[in-house]
Amino acid sequence: MKATIQLDRPIGAHSLPFTSTDYVSGxxxxxxxxxxxxSRITLELSGTLHSCVVAVATxxxxxxxxxxxxxxxxxxxxxxxxxxxxxxxPKGFSLSKGTRAFPFQIRLPILSTCHSTKDWIAHCNTTxxxxxxxxxxxxxxxxxxKYYLKVKIERPGRFRPDITELQELKxxxxxxxxxxxxxxxxxxxGSRYLSQQPVGASTSLSRxxxxxxxxxxxxxxxxxxxxxxxxxxxxxxLKVSAVxxxxxxxxxxxxxxxxxxxxxxxxxxxxxxxxxxxxxxLHELINVSGLDTELQNEPPVELNDDLWxxxxxxxxxxxxxxxxxxxxxxxxxxxxxxxxxxGPIQTIKTTINIDIHSxxxxxxxxxxxxxxxxxxxSEQLPxxxxxxxxxxxxxxxxxxxSMSRRTPPPVYY
Numbered sequence: 001m002k003a004t005i006q007l008d009r010p011i012g013a014h015s016l017p018f019t020s021t022d023y024v025s026g027x028x029x030x031x032x033x034x035x036x037x038x039s040r041i042t043l044e045l046s047g048t049l050h051s052c053v054v055a056v057a058t059x060x061x062x063x064x065x066x067x068x069x070x071x072x073x074x075x076x077x078x079x080x081x082x083x084x085x086x087x088x089x090p091k092g093f094s095l096s097k098g099t100r101a102f103p104f105q106i107r108l109p110i111l112s113t114c115h116s117t118k119d120w121i122a123h124c125n126t127t128x129x130x131x132x133x134x135x136x137x138x139x140x141x142x143x144x145x146k147y148y149l150k151v152k153i154e155r156p157g158r159f160r161p162d163i164t165e166l167q168e169l170k171x172x173x174x175x176x177x178x179x180x181x182x183x184x185x186x187x188x189x190g191s192r193y194l195s196q197q198p199v200g201a202s203t204s205l206s207r208x209x210x211x212x213x214x215x216x217x218x219x220x221x222x223x224x225x226x227x228x229x230x231x232x233x234x235x236x237x238l239k240v241s242a243v244x245x246x247x248x249x250x251x252x253x254x255x256x257x258x259x260x261x262x263x264x265x266x267x268x269x270x271x272x273x274x275x276x277x278x279x280x281x282l283h284e285l286i287n288v289s290g291l292d293t294e295l296q297n298e299p300p301v302e303l304n305d306d307l308w309x310x311x312x313x314x315x316x317x318x319x320x321x322x323x324x325x326x327x328x329x330x331x332x333x334x335x336x337x338x339x340x341x342x343g344p345i346q347t348i349k350t351t352i353n354i355d356i357h358s359x360x361x362x363x364x365x366x367x368x369x370x371x372x373x374x375x376x377x378s379e380q381l382p383x384x385x386x387x388x389x390x391x392x393x394x395x396x397x398x399x400x401x402s403m404s405r406r407t408p409p410p411v412y413y
Contacts (some may be wrong), residue, residue, distance in 0.1 A: 002031040003041075003151050005338065018108055018147070019360050024169065025105040027121065028080060028151050032099070037092035041081035045106050046150070047073045047128060047171070051143040051270045067272040071324055080104050097352060100312035105152035108171070110384060114323060119270075126388050129320040129327070130172045130358070132219040132277075134268060141277040143270050143325065147171045170319070175357040176386035178227055178394065186228040186393065190350030192220040193244070193310065194255060194339045217245040218255055220348040221285060221300065222333040228354045229393035230331075236285060236311045238262070241337060243300035243347075257293040259336030260303065262286035265351075266316055269326045282344040283314045285331075295337075308385040319355040319401040321388040329356045353393040355386075380383060 007026035018024060024045060030038075048070055055067035080102040082093060111125045146168060153163040194216040212240070223239040223249040230235040230236060232241040244255050269276060286308045295301050320327050331352040388396060 001036055001064050001163055002225045003153055003163055003165045004029045005149055005151055017172040019172055020108060020110045020174040021103050022108050022110065024149065028102045028104060030096055030100045031312045032097050032098050037094050037156050039092040039156050040079060040088055041102060042152050043078045044075060044150040045107060046075040047147045049073060049322060051272055051324060053141045053270050053272050053275045055275050059208060065274040069272045073114045074109055076106055078104060078106050089330060096208055098382050112322065112370040124323055126321050127385060128172050129322055130318055131170045132317045136279050138240055141270060147289060162184060169410050172358050174358055174360050174384050178386060186224045186226050188352040189221045190348045190351045192216060192348045194218050194337055194338045194346050196343060202377060216255060218337055218348060219245055220335045220350055222350050223353055224352060228352060228356055229357055230313050231357050232313055232315045234313050236308055239302060239305060240333060241300040241302040242295050244295045244297050248350055253340035256338045257295060258338055259333055260286060260288045260291060263332045265330040265332050267328045271324050275374040283352050285311050296337060315358060318358045319387055329354050355390050
């Protein structure tokens with residue numbers, strides 16, 4: 001006896017992933033090499049987070065220990081044989097030799113529905129994370145999100161084990177529906193006193209906290225449209241400006257901006273009990289030198305964004321939050337400045353906390369309360385909540401605790 005899963009949708013390296021509310025449909029083929037009995041055939045659709053981090057050793061002699069966890073975020077089951085109107089028999093159902101086909105259709109949820117009994121997990125029902133696999137060098141930590149279709153053939157008899165078949169699915173969630181009101185553009189500033197002769201006569205990144213007589217305050221500002229979101233494989237809607245905030249005299253050398261360096265910093269935090277590991281991955285987005293831009297007091301000098309018009313956001317895992325994982329992204333903008341034409345390069349850095357989305361949009365795109373109520377009444381696609389912990393940098397205003405039941409919720413707990 002053998003079972004195979006044939007999906008209506010092709011599965012391959014270049015195939016589109018499944019997403020929230022998609023139907024997974026296909027056929028289970030049961031191949032019988034002889035007459036046999038079957039009690040029940042079930043189909044299970046599930047998603048599980050597998051993680052491993054370094055554990056805190058209670059005994060120094062224990063060496064390096066691992067804390068391992070498998071956290072099932074959701075599970076949906078469907079009986080495809082026998083039909084609903086036929087009760088299950090303890091003796092099973094006799095099937096003759098040959099091949100039988102059992103069609104199925106099961107839908108992917110939007111939110112996790114895990115019901116873990118582990119005390120250390122702060123349970124929250126959030127949008128399902130995308131499929132991913134990450135591993136730190138030398139296997140200090142690793143994490144993987146997997147989605148499966150599992151067919152189980154139950155057979156009568158104590159010594160007749162069940163037959164199972166697995167099919168892995170690739171999944172990417174829909175982007176959140178962001179309701180208004182949205183705040184103005186998101187800004188992040190970094191400031192520093194620049195001196196003609198930096199402390200220690202070096203180009204150290206250390207910041208001068210006490211102004212010297214020959215120092216001038218310079219501010220580097222990075223701006224993104226609100227909400228602070230960028231899309232994988234998309235352009236970078238970044239604006240960068242700089243200004244000298246301290247007055248100059250006719251004897252004061254000018255401040256010059258020479259270099260601009262922007263990286264995308266991805267941080268994945270994995271928690272297993274009292275053990276937590278965060279590891280970063282850096283992606284270079286912009287590396288421009290020879291800007292030769294003289295700064296002034298007011299107005300700020302804004303760099304021409306044509307300098308990074310060819311910049312493409314890498315295809316990284318979108319931002320997500322679960323009971324045990326959090327994937328965050330940061331734009332780190334660093335400017336290289338010089339006090340005078342031939343002064344040493346002194347750097348100023350500023351960081352923007354952003355969310356990265358895949359570009360998969362819900363349809364329809366519910367953007368206001370009226371559309372939300374209309375969609376609920378007509379049973380259209382439900383609201384996609386934004387990521388837990390992202391309200392501030394997405395520019396979402398706080399909402400009253402007495403929200404209507406039909407008001408789009410900020411997150412499902």
